[in-house]
Amino acid sequence: MTMPLTRLLEHVLAGEPDLGDEIDAVFRDADRIRRRRTRVLIAAGAGVVATLAVTGLVLTTTLLPSRPAGDQVARQAAPAGSAVPVPSNVADPVLAVLAPAVDDRKMHIYPRPPERGNGWRQYSVTDSAGRARGTVEIAVYDVAGDMCFPVLAHPNKCARTEWAPAGVEYVRYDDEHDPDWQVNQTIARRITDGRTLAVMATGERGADKPAAGEPGLTGAQIEKIATDQRLFDAFDPAERCSGPSSGACPAFRMPVPLPSS
């Protein structure tokens, strides 16, 4: 931008249509709102009366035998197929971001079946001797509004975020309390477009010693990976772990809170 944004925006507004009778229209709409509110108030009063009548009816019929309720069959929605087919000769840009950190620790990382879906990837990590060192799971979401980063110990509070360059806010969730499920996780959100990443490294379960169950990547490494702009861009913009195929997304130690609507 060679000139201030304000000046640029002035040019954008060229061709602004006339206001016409918008002022009068505002007042007509305001009157309409007032009338609608009055109607709603009357309807609410009628609703209260109807509720009282229904309650009376219910009370008078409580002595009648009730119809046995039919068995309810719990339906479990099968996760929709979400695999995103990619030719094997296309390099995995997510893996390209992860690999250097794993290589630094003289370990190996490779896709873990089912390795990918709409908005998520998962990988296995092994050490130089070929022993399993857990998994790395990554998912991307769209959170357009402000996000309340959860707090492990206080479900109803929001965590204070740290800031990474280029407007990425993040919170680390490292949890080694359970030696059988040691987790290093970071949730990072790019505030310019709301793209949100959850990156989690977990150690092997059932290891004989706690040290053997440590995740293949440290909390600091996961933080660095999760706040790396390249990782945000490694997913297709249309990918997100929400909607019909979200059942296949990884289960994170700390799930990303998504807006209900």
Add this chain to the structure above:
Amino acid sequence: MSGDDDGLREFVTSRLPHLRRSAFLMCGDWTTATELTRATMARVVADSRRGAVADPDVYAYAELMEACRRRNRRREHVFVAAAGAEGVAAESILLLDALHKLAPRCRAVLVLRQWDGFEPDAVGAMLDLDDERVAAYERAGLAALQKLLTESEAALTG
């Protein structure tokens, strides 16, 4: 502002044009901007008449930005020039396009700070953000906008 109609009419007359321009920057379409602005101002008038509005400017811009956010939830955006408008400069279209690639909250901060000239605390009150987050959104938004514009200009000339 009192709830009397003369005062309200004066307020609406003075604020409506600027509010509609802000709405256009948020949604990129004059028809939608006009519709959202009219609905917002109607609510300001209706609520002011019953004494429910403390600061009409904060109330109006907060309502407008929320209406734009709801309208843009699906992230679809098409720039629509006004009917009968002359040709729109390519730079303007690039700028609007770049602006609309930002998240609605980030775009709202840029519009309110850079175009409407509100102070960070007023923007915070309108968008329910603290000052630190307003500053973070503004910083990141300007940087992202600059990057998007540079890329678009390069694509246009290259």
